[in-house]
Amino acid sequence: MGLEEREQQRLAAIEEFRRARRRALVDDLLAWMTGEPDDLLDFEEVHRRIGEQGWAVRGLREIPIEAIVGSVGRYHDFTRHFLPRQHSHETRWANVRAAMGEGKLLPPIDVYELGGVYFVKDGNHRVSVARELGIDHLLAHVTEVPSRVTLTPDVTPDDLIIASEYTKLMEATRLDMVYPELDLRVSAPGAYQLIAGQIEQERHRAALRTETTPTLEEAAVSWYERIYLPAIDLIENRGLLRDFPGRSETDLYVWIARHQQALEASVGWSVDLNAAAADLTRQRGQRPKHIFARARERLVKTFVPEKMRDGPPPGVWRRQRLADERTKQLFHTILVPINGEAESWRALEQAIVVAHRDGGSLYGLHVIPPDHEEPDERTIASIRERFEQRCAEEGLVGKLMVDHGIIARQICARARWADLVVMSLAHPTPDEPFGRLRSGLRDLIQRSPQPVLTVPDDISPLNRGLVAYDGSPRADEALMLAAYLALRDRLSLVVVTAREPNDDLRLTIGRAQAYLEERGIQAGYVIDSHPAAEAILRAANEHRSNLIFIGGYSVRPEVEIVIGSTVDHVLRQSQLPVLICR
Structure with missing residues (x-):
């Protein structure tokens, strides 16, 4: 390849970089307007939240680029889709693009695998260019960091908070060791804090019943069998997952428990979980019958004098x-x-x-x-x-x-x-x-x-x-x-x-x-x-x-x-x- 052709490829690579950087600016603007995160994840932060001590070298393997979600130390330099943000990276990015265009064999990237996703230790520009070229997989040296949780490529900061809370709960209670098929998936932060509080309450109640204080692990098993599983039976028997599409059983359990706590604080006495579930469904259920019932209730309150309103139907x-x-x-x-x-x-x-x-x-x-x-x-x-x-x-x-x-x-x-x-x-x-x-x-x-x-x-x-x-x-x-x-x-x-x-x-x-x-x-x-x-x-x-x-x-x-x-x-x-x- 002659010097003139190489120069043309270099200039084309620079133009590709500038287009990618303009798209990065657009993505950042949309992220600011929508409030949706657009950053790569910081490996150190994720490791602190959900990683465990030690690691294992897994060697050389092909990894899917879609599963690369973060970086070690350079997570601010690229968007979530590895679009370049820094103008100063132009030369290096263009050189990598030109080398790939010439078919040169570039060294494998170095990554950490944590929770099923990858964080780039070395090779951020190679990942960025590969994504621009539509390449699906890259060769990588993989070092696995143990974790109790599994992440997905679309992981968000909220997902990390949830995973961190889950990790802390499992480290304290070891429930996932007692029940290997344990499924406590939730979609919002704070849920595991409520569960941890309930386990502590169960520990206190057990101490009052038996006059001996159980371990946190024993209290967690008691909570799971005496409180959580019966509540899940209630959720399944009432078909509540149909009322709240896209939510997990544990999501509903936490929502009902929180609603129950709010009701008890309001009325001054204990409220049955079944009644709390029915009221939550009435207020927030997404099936048409609940939506229409809420609309009718608002119309009645607006247009019907209080003295003329009827109570609940018979039965x-x-x-x-x-x-x-x-x-x-x-x-x-x-x-x-x-x-x-x-x-x-x-x-x-x-x-x-x-x-x-x-x-x-x-x-x-x-x-x-x-x-x-x-x-x-x-x-x-x-x-x-x-x-x-x-x-x-x-x-x-x-x-x-x-x-x-x-x-x-x-x-x-x-x-x-x-x-x-x-x-x-x-x-x-x-x-x-x-x-x-x-x-x-x-x-x-x-x-x-x-x-x-x-x-x-x-x-x-x-x-x-x-x-x-x-x-x-x-x-x-x-x-x-x-x-x-x-x-x-x-x-x-x-x-x-x-x-x-x-x-x-x-x-x-x-x-x-x-x-x-x-x-x-x-x-x-x-x-x-x-x-x-x-x-x-x-x-x-x-x-x-x-x-x-x-x-x-x-x-x-x-x-x-x-x-x-x-x-x-x-x-x-x-x-x-x-x-x-x-």
């Missing part, structure tokens, strides 16, 4: 609680509104009866309305002390929270994370439209996501139930809950239907009878031609019932406000606790 509470065959404590978390008056303390006494039966925990809620003066701290302290002392006397967990706002709204907000609301019946809903419109009790019954047990003057043992049944979906919920308690607590039942006797009515009560008898429950059945509320109260008196099961409002809020409901009539006249079911 939501039952499907969440009774459908789980592992449920042993139906009313595990009981919410009791406490205003400091005598009637609210009677509600607490009735709640204690339920809590003893279910081994439940009692949570009082004292709401300060917006138009009331702030009570002094001594008054609140006195209410809290009395509530928690009474619970302690009964050997029950008890805690009082204080909130500000509209009473019914605050109770409904907390009720979402309880299993039952027990409240006094000091102020029944009035029997006229404007009174119903202003009634806080009516708002609570309308929108409470959980059953509400109203308490009159006397405390009941709750062992003889009467079910008001008209065949409606909400009446079905009352029947199903009554049947569950009858089987579990040997509760005696009477079912009453109040309309003129006809074939349809016999079919209605026949449905209730078939449902109960199919479950081996013997009950009494009453058909009464009197108005519904009168028939219910008459049957309760004749059968000496001490608990009434009834469905919530069965018509739209705007209709119920105008015409009233059987529920309100029963509450105004009954001297028995009434369990209002959704």
